[in-house]
Amino acid sequence: MSQGAEKRQLVRYLFLKLDPTWRRQSVERQIDQKIELAETIQGFQARSLLRSYSTMGTRGDADIMLWQATEDLETLQALETSIYSTRLGAYLSTPYSYLAMTKRSIYDFPDELEHDGRITVRPQDSKYLFLYPFVKTRSWYKLSYEQRQEMMNEHVRMGRRYPNIRINTSYSFGLDDQEFMVAFEGDDPGEFLDLVMDLRESDASAYTLQDTPIFSCIQMSLWDALDSLGGASIAEMARVSERDAEGFTAVARLGELSPGKSKRVYNGADAIALFNVDGTLHAVSDRCTHGRASLSEGSVDKDGCTLNCPWHGGKFNIATGEPAGGPVRVAIKTYRVKVEGDQILVG
Numbered sequence: 001m002s003q004g005a006e007k008r009q010l011v012r013y014l015f016l017k018l019d020p021t022w023r024r025q026s027v028e029r030q031i032d033q034k035i036e037l038a039e040t041i042q043g044f045q046a047r048s049l050l051r052s053y054s055t056m057g058t059r060g061d062a063d064i065m066l067w068q069a070t071e072d073l074e075t076l077q078a079l080e081t082s083i084y085s086t087r088l089g090a091y092l093s094t095p096y097s098y099l100a101m102t103k104r105s106i107y108d109f110p111d112e113l114e115h116d117g118r119i120t121v122r123p124q125d126s127k128y129l130f131l132y133p134f135v136k137t138r139s140w141y142k143l144s145y146e147q148r149q150e151m152m153n154e155h156v157r158m159g160r161r162y163p164n165i166r167i168n169t170s171y172s173f174g175l176d177d178q179e180f181m182v183a184f185e186g187d188d189p190g191e192f193l194d195l196v197m198d199l200r201e202s203d204a205s206a207y208t209l210q211d212t213p214i215f216s217c218i219q220m221s222l223w224d225a226l227d228s229l230g231g232a233s234i235a236e237m238a239r240v241s242e243r244d245a246e247g248f249t250a251v252a253r254l255g256e257l258s259p260g261k262s263k264r265v266y267n268g269a270d271a272i273a274l275f276n277v278d279g280t281l282h283a284v285s286d287r288c289t290h291g292r293a294s295l296s297e298g299s300v301d302k303d304g305c306t307l308n309c310p311w312h313g314g315k316f317n318i319a320t321g322e323p324a325g326g327p328v329r330v331a332i333k334t335y336r337v338k339v340e341g342d343q344i345l346v347g
Helices: 020-024 027-042 073-083 138-142 145-159 189-199 203-207 222-227 235-244
Strands: 010-018 049-054 064-070 092-101 128-136 166-171 180-186 208-210 215-219 249-253 262-267 270-277 280-285 306-308 315-317 323-325 337-340 343-346
Touching (some): 073 092, 092 166, 128 189, 145 189, 145 203, 222 235
Antiparallel strands (some): 049 215, 128 180, 128 215, 166 180, 306 315
């Protein structure tokens, strides 16, 4: 399978704003409604990458941001519909919503690993996400490819001065009002400020038409993000519950994964390849450590032990994740699997 055959992901940044009248409800209602909303959103963790952020204290027009990546528009629609079908949803509005899609850059950055594998969103565990829509001037596209490549090279050279800042670029052409969605992950707001100031002096900056509004988002668990809205707290209650549940998440039903079949699922921000090998379930990271192929599209040998990467012939032990042949040198992550009723859970 060629690299171009891999499915790209749709990316959505959904901002929610709370009506302050919600805080006038009783403590009991606040807790019940937060739990209902959290469990509703968590129900989509097996269908999409999902990261939660708070913008309380950084923006006055938005309170929570959900960063989502999935393979189809219907999942994005279903999540928002479900949010607004909850009791707390009656007090929420959507001040901003940005849609984009992953795509490999048309520019050549052979020494930049960060520009590889852009078809799949892979967030870090950074404290902050700095996000904004971005539009180039029409005159930018009239420049020759070589001129644009040189200016992008300058951007990369400037970015190397800030190795702790990681950029995620997705494309919105024809899908939304902006052309790109640009999201920077980092742990130091001051470092990001310095990077942006440096980029203002680049030649490419003269071809920027729009790069606002800008959102400074604080990463936190969904429970903590909901508590950042104010009102009664549920985060500690949720942490106790999650410890009791041993950290497992329902990702599929048994009927969806007959013997010999595989499926890409999600557990929060992790894309996972789920396999049914003669009735035994295995869960490993979906991303090959060599060419970053989607391992859920690979095959398992008749021995029931060897997982084959669909791109370059890499082999892994499906039980341990260790390399078993081919060009791979780095192991893939494995996950615990259990079955409860007709539900498959990973953790």
